[in-house]
Amino acid sequence: MYSSEVIEEVISRNDIVDVISGYIKLKKNGSSYVGLCPFHNEKSPSFSVSGTKQMYHCFGCGVGGNVITFVMEYENYTFPEAVKMLGERAGMELPETDYSAEDRKDRDIKTRLLEINKIAATYYYHQLKSEAGKSGLDYLVKRGLSDKTINSFGLGYAPQSTGELYRMLKDKGYGDGMLKESGLFTYEKGG
Template identity: 50%
Template structure:
C-alpha cells in the first residue's frame, strides 16, 4: 500500500500537531510554544515543548523530537503508512491509494553500503575517543560534563588529528576510494587527488535516523577555530536542508526522519 506525495502533503497540511498531541498530554500555551508533561517519559515538571508554527515537538527531558508524523509513529508504534492512514482518518480525508510504488531512482545497494560505512566510521570515532584521545580532548569532555554513559548513549567519538586516519582505516578493510568520496566521509583534493578525511581533530556527534542508523556526523572543534561545528555533506542517505528537522518529506528518503541534533551540546546538556 502506498500514498503519493501530494496525498501525504494534503494530510500534513490539514493536521494540527497541537490537537494531535493534546490527545496524549495536556498542553498549555506559553509564549510562542505549548508546554506539557512529556508523553514519552515520566516527569513531574513539564519539559515537552510543541511549536505550532513549525509543527514540531521537542522534549528537553529525554531528547525526543520531530513532527506530527514521527510523533504518531513513535507513540503508536506505527509504520509511516499507518501514520498517514491514522492522521487522514482524524482529519476526515478519504484515503487515496497509489498503485505505483514510491518512485525510487536510488541504487539501494549503494545506499546500504553507505549506511554501513557510516556505522563503521561511528565505531571508529567512538573507539578513538575511548583509546586514542589526547589529553585536551579528554579535558574538554570533562569540562562539558559528558560522562561515559552520555558518550555511550549518543555514540560520541573523536576524529584524530591526522588528516587521513579514517581513510587509512577504510583502506585496511579494502573500501574503494570512489564510495568513500560519495559517502562524504572522505574527500579528494582537486589538484593532487590526495584523499583526506572530512573530520579531523574534532569531537564527533553521530546524527541518527529514527530507525537508529547513523546517517551523518557533526564535528565540534576543541578550541575556538572556525567553523565551530562542521556537518556531513548531503549524501544518498542524508539531506540536511530537507530533513534535519523532519519538517519535509524528502523525495529521496521518504521514510527517514532525523533526531534533532543542531546545537549538539544543547541537546545533551
C-alpha cells in the first residue's frame, strides 16, 4: 500500500474540480460547481463539487467523497489503482507498492477466482447458443429479451450437469479447492 504521505500528495496534486470535470460537465454555482450525478439517473443537477473543500456530494443519491473515491466509483477501480492513476495524472513517481506475502496470496487467489468465473461465463454463454441451451434461449426470447440484450449482458445457460465445465477447468490446471471456493461447484462427502 501507499504511505499516507504519498496519498495526501496525490490528493493535493489533483484538484477535484479539474478531475471530475474531465468526466462530467460542471457549472459554477456560487463557490462550488454542480452537474448531473454520474452515479444515478437524474434530470436536474444535484451533484455538487467543492473546490475549497476538495470534496463532492450528491444530494440525490447521497454519494460523496474526495478525488480518490470519485475515481474509484466512476472507474470501478480499487483504492491502489485510483491512487496510481491520479499519481500518473499528476506526473508523480509513485513508489512501488510493497505487498506482504499474504496480500500477494490473496490477490493471486482473487485473480484465479475471477479467471474461473470468466471461463464459466463464456462457457454458459456458448451453452445458451447450443442445442442444449435451446430451452433457455426460448425462455429469454419469450420474456422479450433481444439478441442485442442477451449479447450485451453475456447471458448464458447452465445445464443440469456441470461435469463438462468441471473437466474443462481441471484441464486448465484449477484444483478442487479453488473450484469449490469459486462457488460454482459443491462437493459431497463420499462422492
